Amino acid sequence: MVIAITLVISALSKNLNLFYSPSELLEGNITPGNIIRAGGMVTSGSIKKSTDSLEVVFSITDFKNSILVTYEGILPDLFSENAGVVVKGFLREDGSFLAQEVLAKHDENYMPPEVAKILESKE
């Protein structure tokens, strides 16, 4: 039992990914390099795709602040401008976000709950 609890706690402490909004990311109290998740809306007109690699740069916003996200890989089908996305990755020294994973789930009636909450809690 004790072993199990120790296992759970150690596994949990290593694999908790805190969730931040772009504004919180800019406040600067997040250590670059830690794996975190961030979410917001993809700013319209911000998606820049490379033509010879899978690198894509876009910015996500909570309508107060926005932050630049770099990702290399295939984007999910539901990814588009003005869609809510959740990105998982880490903050780089220059303040931009390097995403290892991009999750988009958005239709007209639904957006990721975390993103909805961020957009909503904005005054």
Added chain:
Amino acid sequence: MRKLIHIAPLLMFVVLVLALFSFLQRDVDQLNSVLIDKNFPQFSLTKLENEDVVLTKNDISDFPAIVNVWATWCITCRVEHPFLLKLKEKSEVQIYGLNYKDDRQKALSLLAREGNPFKFSIYDKDGLLAIDLGVYGAPETFLINADGIIKARHVGALTPDIWDQKFLIHLQ
């Protein structure tokens, strides 16, 4: 001691359920609280009925009023449509529409076909005002009282019951 062991599972589940209850409760409150007791947000968008007319916050001037978020692709909006029409006839409350991520022609033809309960509709193609309102989806309805302050919000179809329970108390 033995007794205690048999009660333990019950206690564990009580703690779990209480935690989940409090979470749900918080969620309900949060959904209601964001814009409540605030002014309607600023915006600048075209009128659904005439794309050359730009509407702003000042155009929503007759209070008390409700602002109803709707769209042609939204099936549930059709459910509340008859009620809105009835409301327009019976009640003093002004009804403003917020046409959300929709096609202008489709929206206008729907209103022509099924009746138009709205004084006018704001045409929000990209969901900009909807974002400021924290709209989850359509339909949603906001109640603005006689002083121009948002007093209630309802997510989902507006029904007579909800009108009586949630909205009417703010109008007296």
Added chain:
Amino acid sequence: MIPEIGHLLLIGALVLTFIGGSLPFYDLVLKKSFSQNYIRSLSILISLLVAVSFTCLIYSFLVDDFSVIYVATNSNTALPSYYKFAAAWGAHEGSLVLWILCLSLWLLGYLFSKDSVNDHFSSITFAVMNQVIFAFILFTLFTSNPFERLLPFSPVQGGDLNPSLQDFAFTIHPPLLYLGYSGLALPFSLAIAAMVTKNIDSLWARTARPWSLLSCTFLTLGIGLGSWWAYYELGWGGWWFWDPVENAAFVPWLISIALFHSLIATEKRGVFKNWSLLLSILSFAASLLGTFLVRSGVLTSVHAFALDPERGLFILWIFSYFIFGALFIYIFNNTKTQVESTYSLRSIEFGFLLNNLLLVVLAISIMFGTIFPLLYEAYTNGKQVSVGPPYFNFLILPFAIGLGLLQGIGLFLGWSDTKDFKFFPRIIIEALTILIVINILLYFLFGSFNTGSLIACFIFAWIVSGNLLDVFIKKRTFNKIKSFLNFRLGAVFAHLGIAFLVLGVGVVSTYSSEKELILSVGDSYDLDSYVFEFEEMTFKQGPNYIADVANLKIKEDGRLIKLSSEKRNYLSTNQVTTEAGIVADLFKDYYVAVGENIQGDTWSFRLQVKPFVRWIWFGALLVAIGTLISSIKHLRKGI
């Protein structure tokens, strides 16, 4: 008219289940036991009402009755008939009716598997099941009525069934899963009946055993199909995501396995009685909690239904009523008498104890990881957090090893003590032999040796020797083998299934290769000596979508394999989905998903080679077959 009939029938079933759920009270008040005469006919009637009501819903879908909100939101005229049929349970409201139907069928099955139902035990079981059905009908009618009409203006055209759900596996995945979930209500009801009638004995355990096995069969099939669907439909090539909804099914599965093992010991030796009772309650609690997590929409997930705190609250009330009620009864009615049975550390009883401990602790840890984000958010007032898949992967490893080791020796252990440990060196030698053979095979197949899969291969070898190989070596004669298999067939199948599953998981997570890249027509890419060539791009017109189809060739040792992956656009909702191109042989899958158009003839691709991935589902299938065999055997033996 038809939807109104469906609605009325459901209300009729509500009334009947209310009467059924309170039958024992009438008996108590009237001091008679007349209720037993009616429970079979009542349960037939309830099943019939629910079945016809569900048929009404299906009918509304088939005739495109868009005046029904649920139909209008989940179907349109362009949808192929088969999917219209399946759309009836494709979303929340309809799936609940199916759920209710499953519950009433379980009850029917139970009542008619018995020779006679003229006893107090049966009528209590009947009453508890009726209360469960009643609660779910109430939930359906009040929060999620699928028959609600959209009048006077009904749309001419409906919305659409979520495109990624328009798929064969996904149409039968929910019914199987619901059968499994709802089946756990039966052992729960039996446990209550045992406690209330003070019959916590081996007869009760024998009655509950086949039903918990059967629930496990359906859960296994449901989870397996879901995993297979995710694999080929989502376009990532992953087969398990530790998604909350997956966990919500995985946890009851684990507990149902613990339950039927514990019931064996209770039936044969009279031990672990209170533990078996608790597990019966726990398994139903896990099934309800899973429902809560999925239906309240409190968790982010690929499958989550829309956020609806009201539904969540309702389910939580149902949960509280049944689980608190059951645990209250348990506090007063558990067996105080201690069985005078002693067992040593080398006995099968102790084996079952370890098995149960591992399974339940694992289940609780997974559940904890799943709801931790909720608790964290509630506690920190809104700070959001997620628990990543590494948490679960890290946790499950030691438990899987422990359970795997137990499975290898389980069948050799005897009640109360094991006298003969000669089998032990034998299966070690056999397991090591198999291990070497497998690794040689892997080396030839993939040209490399990978230590990461060593543990999985060893567990596979260990279980296979302990459950099958050793029998053949030791028993030699055909008759002896036959009698062994007669006795143990289900267990052998299920354990071998786990062995294949573990092997599949081990190999696919260490030998897979993957590359995301850009290809123009005519380009080729060499992924671990398999050459993928992008041949051409074609256009395809489907019944309710249009698609760009990427055609590829794979060259492997002179063989030429063709496959194609589609980028579909579903017209009515304007949703884009990816259909992966998959070609499989016995040892590996080629998996290609087309990404987006970069320019002209240039597209992005995800290329993958996934060895042994199919063995995972093959293993799950064996587990389902094994539990089904055991269940039927015990049902046949009569009660």
